[in-house]
Amino acid sequence: xxxxxxxxxxxxxxxxxxxxxxxxxxxxxxxxxxxxxxxxxxxxxxxxxxxxxxxxxxxxxxxxxxxxxxxxxxxxxxxxxxxxxxxxxxxxxxxxxxxxxxxxxxxxxxxxxxxxxxxxxxxxxxxxxxxxxxxxxxxxxxxxxxxxxxxxxxxxxxxxxxxxxxxxxxxxxxxxxxxxxxxxxxxxxxxxxxxxxxxxxxxxxxxxxxxxxxxxxxxxxxxxxxxxxxxxxxxxxxxxxxxxxxxxxxxxxxxxxxxxxxxxxxxxxxxxxxxxxxxxxxxxxxxxxxxxxxxxxxxxxxxxxxxxxxxxxxxxxxxxxxxxxxxxxxxxxxxxxxxxxxxxxxxxxxxxxxxxxxxxx
Ligand SMILES: [Zn+2]
Numbered sequence: 001x002x003x004x005x006x007x008x009x010x011x012x013x014x015x016x017x018x019x020x021x022x023x024x025x026x027x028x029x030x031x032x033x034x035x036x037x038x039x040x041x042x043x044x045x046x047x048x049x050x051x052x053x054x055x056x057x058x059x060x061x062x063x064x065x066x067x068x069x070x071x072x073x074x075x076x077x078x079x080x081x082x083x084x085x086x087x088x089x090x091x092x093x094x095x096x097x098x099x100x101x102x103x104x105x106x107x108x109x110x111x112x113x114x115x116x117x118x119x120x121x122x123x124x125x126x127x128x129x130x131x132x133x134x135x136x137x138x139x140x141x142x143x144x145x146x147x148x149x150x151x152x153x154x155x156x157x158x159x160x161x162x163x164x165x166x167x168x169x170x171x172x173x174x175x176x177x178x179x180x181x182x183x184x185x186x187x188x189x190x191x192x193x194x195x196x197x198x199x200x201x202x203x204x205x206x207x208x209x210x211x212x213x214x215x216x217x218x219x220x221x222x223x224x225x226x227x228x229x230x231x232x233x234x235x236x237x238x239x240x241x242x243x244x245x246x247x248x249x250x251x252x253x254x255x256x257x258x259x260x261x262x263x264x265x266x267x268x269x270x271x272x273x274x275x276x277x278x279x280x281x282x283x284x285x286x287x288x289x290x291x292x293x294x295x296x297x298x299x300x301x302x303x304x305x306x307x308x309x310x311x312x313x314x315x316x317x318x319x320x321x322x323x324x325x326x327x328x329x330x331x332x333x334x335x336x337x338x339x340x341x342x343x344x345x346x347x348x349x350x351x352x353x354x355x356x357x358x359x360x361x
Pocket of ligand 1: 192
């Protein structure tokens, strides 16, 4: 999966080409989540940042079944079109259909707040550079149309990561003399709404961009127990890959390439805002092999979480959580910080990445 396969790019490109609106045909496999997740994320009001360019007149999704009916009216077949779309010589196919879009739009202004704190490096060899650590603290609020529980607690997504961020901040706040690079801890808002908070932050950095080393993002931090392996989502885009590997191996963890890269997780959380602003970033993820006799334990629980609780009101604290996994992730982040601050050169994007240090996308 690349940036170009994710939905924000479809809207961006359509805006650039002067489209009136876009309906994306939902594909569970490509999106890596079902229609229910889309409904929870987009069935209510949505937000945009007035600081950014204009949006399309309408943006939305249709299910595959609805798309089939529409395409049938144009005597077209979705499967055949998809197959063609996966070849390099594909060109857009006009449907010859007219659509009437009726909307009752209501606007309200909502203030969102990113909360950031800086631990200043107190090492005699302080560099004047900054490493950013991030985690989003927002979720979906409340859904009053639901029976029973209406509160989206977001215990894994993203309290687990917010806790990891605070624990890391707490650790360094006690030990600034160990730091050569300043650490900026930012709890960003509106990740669940187009990643607005981190996007704003990355475009209005409170320090010079060429002094920012990297973004280390905590997201849905492992609450299911220790693993033997870890991987860094998005590491393949930059020199951070080698840094993440070195730090993991120092802890005796097996470092693997990003798993499920085709699911595009890199493009789905706050590290992407930094990459778009020209700053390499990673999301630190647990691996799939649990420590202990039941090797599949962590992955099984993670998959069960994604299937049954992700972006639902059931994302709550569970009595069987094993936070030793989260401790591993925080320790790994500390290892990464230790390596980064010893390196003279800033991490760069690799030539095959769609991002560049100076790119403003
Ligand atoms: Zn989420």
